[in-house]
Amino acid sequence: MKQSFRLLAAIPALLLAACATTPASRYFSLVSPQNGQSASGRAAASQAIAIHLQPVGLPAQVDRPQIVLSRPDSDALLLLLNESVWAAPLADEIRQALSLSLADRLDALSIDGMRAPQGLAVWTIGFTVNRFEMRNGDGATLEATWRLSPPSATTGARFCRAMATQPVDTAGVEPLVEAQKALLERFSQAIASSVKGEALSRDAGLQSLRCSTASAAG
Numbered sequence: 001m002k003q004s005f006r007l008l009a010a011i012p013a014l015l016l017a018a019c020a021t022t023p024a025s026r027y028f029s030l031v032s033p034q035n036g037q038s039a040s041g042r043a044a045a046s047q048a049i050a051i052h053l054q055p056v057g058l059p060a061q062v063d064r065p066q067i068v069l070s071r072p073d074s075d076a077l078l079l080l081l082n083e084s085v086w087a088a089p090l091a092d093e094i095r096q097a098l099s100l101s102l103a104d105r106l107d108a109l110s111i112d113g114m115r116a117p118q119g120l121a122v123w124t125i126g127f128t129v130n131r132f133e134m135r136n137g138d139g140a141t142l143e144a145t146w147r148l149s150p151p152s153a154t155t156g157a158r159f160c161r162a163m164a165t166q167p168v169d170t171a172g173v174e175p176l177v178e179a180q181k182a183l184l185e186r187f188s189q190a191i192a193s194s195v196k197g198e199a200l201s202r203d204a205g206l207q208s209l210r211c212s213t214a215s216a217a218g
Helices: 002-021 090-106 173-196
Strands: 026-028 049-053 066-071 074-086 121-135 139-149 158-167 207-213
Touching: 026 173, 049 090, 066 121, 066 173, 090 121, 090 173, 121 173, 139 173, 158 173
Parallel strands: 026 074, 049 121
Antiparallel strands: 066 074, 121 139, 139 158, 158 207
């Protein structure tokens, strides 16, 4: 009986020791602190348009709480980092980062599930990530398709697909997350240019850029 009591008394100590040796999780975000700062200081009345970014689509392989790394030497092998996780679901991280960036670039009101103020033209944006890769010590790749629907029903939606890459000089998760932030900014710039009616520059850092416009009936 005394031996049983000794074992029971030792359990809390063992649990504490196990907790002490478990690495603490590190949380990462794609939302930069400067995103949305200029938009937050503007009144809605001063904004000419609104943007509605729909829920972002993601490949199932990276739609996880953990950050997923691709092996530089193999396209088929993935590494889940259990101690490095996203601060929010990855689709939400991408959506918020893009939404805030576009609001800044376009002097626009970002709406999410709410009605825009009367008289404010609403652009609807669908964004689907086709490829989201981070390779330790190598770089990041982002390939995505987006659909830009203008406020007027007489104008067809614009569909575009592009890819971008960003090398990193040092190993670690932080440089890769920063690289993905930079890639999202390139896509934000391209989408904002379309809203403004500007030609998409081939020098904007996007590769394999292809766009088409659907008929208004479609």
